[in-house]
Amino acid sequence: MKKVALDALDVRILSAVQQHGQISKYRLAELVNRSPTPCWLRLTKLKKAGLITGYRGLVAVDRIIDLTKVFLTVSLHAHKKSDFDRFEKRIQSIDEVVECCATGGGFDYILKVTTSSLSDFQTFVEQLLEEELGIDRYLIYVVTKEVKSTSLSLSQLMEIKSRSEI
Structure with missing residues (x-):
């Protein structure tokens, strides 16, 4: 691009x-x-x-309702383009998945999932596994406290970029 x-x-x-x-x-x-x-x-x-x-x-959603936030790492059985495409297409349509990144290294994807309870999260995972999306293994990380959540500072990024061009 x-x-x-x-x-x-x-x-x-x-x-x-x-x-x-x-x-x-x-x-x-x-x-x-x-x-x-x-x-x-x-x-x-x-x-x-x-x-x-x-x-x-x-919106400060946590001031309206209690939510369970979970990071979910996923590895697929096979690594053909069609496997990735099928998984990504399905993830695009799931409201509980608020972020999903394809990664290199130990896992294929990291998802940020928000549900109303841990029990609802468990139901979400079970449904995901039943759909046979090619998930080989997964790990969950329950968020106990949000320490920082911000947008990237464009001004700071441009400052770093200009220093690297010197």
């Missing part, structure tokens, strides 16, 4: 959007210390380049 070159203003705009979500052009201009119209035009260009994939509200 072709990388997009960003200047300092682009980074400030993207960082503001990352931190504040959808905001007015006047608030964005204030945050990045530029005039509203050119700032908004730059934001439009960044959107068209596909650098902003959406806007979300972060």
